[in-house]
Amino acid sequence: MVPIAYYLVLAAILFCIGIAAFLIKRNVITIFMSIELMLNAVNLTFVAFAHMWHQVSGQIFVFFVMVVAAAEAAVGLAIIIALFRTRQTLNVDSVNLMKN
Amino acid sequence: MQTALFIIFGIAAIAGALNLLFQHHPINSALSLVVVMMSLAVLYWSLGAEFLAAAQVIVYAGAVMVLFVFVVMLLNAGVEEHTSGSKIAYIAGIPGAAAVFALLAFVFLKNKAALGTTQLGGDLNNVVSNLTEISHTLFTSLLLPFEATSILILVAILGAVVLARKEL
Structure with a gap:
């Protein structure tokens, strides 16, 4: 008998670690991984609320989030490969063509 | 447990x-x-x-x-190397x-x-199993969004192939 609130707090912890990693990391692949971590944390809240309301709609939501995240990962990694081809770097600080 | x-x-x-x-x-x-x-x-x-x-x-x-x-x-x-931005x-x-x-x-x-x-x-409320209920919802009331995601996946595959090509 675990309170639903503890699951939500766990999801909040994971989400905030994802935010911190997104801001601190300088490698574009690791930044992309922290976005995936945040998506997973939100999925956990969806499943917890679906359990709370005894409804399946929250789980359907998670299914669609997974589908979109898979598509996003494919396109994002293709962009990273194209970026590496043109700039020869994975550091986000050196990708500043549109700055200034 | x-x-x-x-x-x-x-x-x-x-x-x-x-x-x-x-x-x-x-x-x-x-x-x-x-x-x-x-x-x-x-x-x-x-x-x-x-x-x-x-x-x-x-x-x-x-x-x-x-x-x-x-x-x-x-x-x-x-x-990764650290710069002033970090x-x-x-x-x-x-x-x-x-x-x-x-x-x-x-x-x-x-x-x-x-x-x-x-x-x-x-x-769950009055259902047989989790998987039955998900598939029932997905293929009846949410059929259109489900088909739209298949098109999204198709577009994502094409986009990934185009973006990762040698001559961009």
């Missing part, structure tokens, strides 16, 4: 996420993200979402993370994330009694 599962795999998920944050090599971060996703799959199962637990292992821990590791290997990504991110990012967490945890724990407790396994 559920308390033990929650504590063990919750701590595993948090440890994996912190390891992702503190490791400097992308491959270590990727492998610790696999730990987080596998722990989340167990938590989904304990909340009665068997289908999502299986999909989490296959889609996330399987397909997506293999793609990540593949790209890290392909681009020969090394240890210092600003340290000063602003850590307190900001901590503030967001404090707000969320305060709201959730304040409403702890209203949110109720969980019991192991699913207890």
Whole structure:
């Protein structure tokens, strides 16, 4: 008998670690991984609320989030490969063509 | 049983996420993200979402993370170097994330009694099983969004092929 609130707090912890990693990391692949971590944390809240309301709609939501995240990962990694081809770097600080 | 599962795999998920944050090599971060996703799959199962637990292992821990590791290997990504921008991110990012967490945890724990407790396994309203109910909803009332996602996946495949081509 675990309170639903503890699951939500766990999801909040994971989400905030994802935010911190997104801001601190300088490698574009690791930044992309922290976005995936945040998506997973939100999925956990969806499943917890679906359990709370005894409804399946929250789980359907998670299914669609997974589908979109898979598509996003494919396109994002293709962009990273194209970026590496043109700039020869994975550091986000050196990708500043549109700055200034 | 559920308390033990929650504590063990919750701590595993948090440890994996912190390891992702503190490791400097992308491959270590990727492998610790696999730990987080596998722990989340167990938590989904304990909340009665068997289908999502299986999909989490296959889609996330399987397909997506293999793609990540593949790209890290392909681009020969090394240890990340730190620049002046990361210092600003340290000063602003850590307190900001901590503030967001404090707000969320305060709201959730304040409403702890209203949110109720969980019991192991699913207890959906008048349905046979979790998988039956998901597939029934997905193929009747949500058929159009489901077909739209298949088109989205198709467009994503084409986009990935076009973007990763040699002559962009």
